[in-house]
Amino acid sequence: MEPTTRQRIADRLRTDAATASQLGEALSLPTHVVYDHLEHVSRSVGEDETFLVAPPACRDCGFDGFDDPINYPSRCPDCRSERIDEPTFLIE
Numbered sequence: 001m002e003p004t005t006r007q008r009i010a011d012r013l014r015t016d017a018a019t020a021s022q023l024g025e026a027l028s029l030p031t032h033v034v035y036d037h038l039e040h041v042s043r044s045v046g047e048d049e050t051f052l053v054a055p056p057a058c059r060d061c062g063f064d065g066f067d068d069p070i071n072y073p074s075r076c077p078d079c080r081s082e083r084i085d086e087p088t089f090l091i092e
Contacts, residue, residue, distance in 0.1 A: 009034065010041050010091060017054070017090040020072065031072070038070050038089060045091055052090045059083040 003011065008027055012018060018026070020034040027034070042051040055069040058076035060083050066073055070089075075082045 005029065006037050006041050006044070009037050010045070013041070013051075013089055013091040014049075017052075017088045019086040019088050021086060023089075035071065041091075042070060050092050052092060054088040054090075056087045057085045059085060 005027065009023055012023060012026060020031050020038065023029070023038075024031045024034045029037075042053075045051045053069040055064045056066050056071075056073055057064040058079060058081055060081040061076060061079040063076050063078045066077075069087055072086055073084055076084060
């Protein structure tokens with residue numbers, strides 16, 4: 001039986017941290033679709049596992065207090081810069 005997209009994402013995150021863009025490239029999925037799947041993966045990890053998120057961060061001012069860490073903001077709420085590093089995900 002072929003693993004589902006969410007299973008493939010979870011399996012990838014169990015081996016190495018990755019951004020949604022990296023996951024999309026590895027799994028041939030658009031980045032916005034990966035974000036939708038990550039929301040579900042974060043809720044379905046096993047009891048002995050933890051879904052970790054390194055939040056997005058502004059490259060200009062360093063702001064990293066975004067409301068939704070499983071999202072890729074378009075600009076920084078502090079300095080309005082569009083230079084935002086993507087969040088990174090990992091399952092431990």
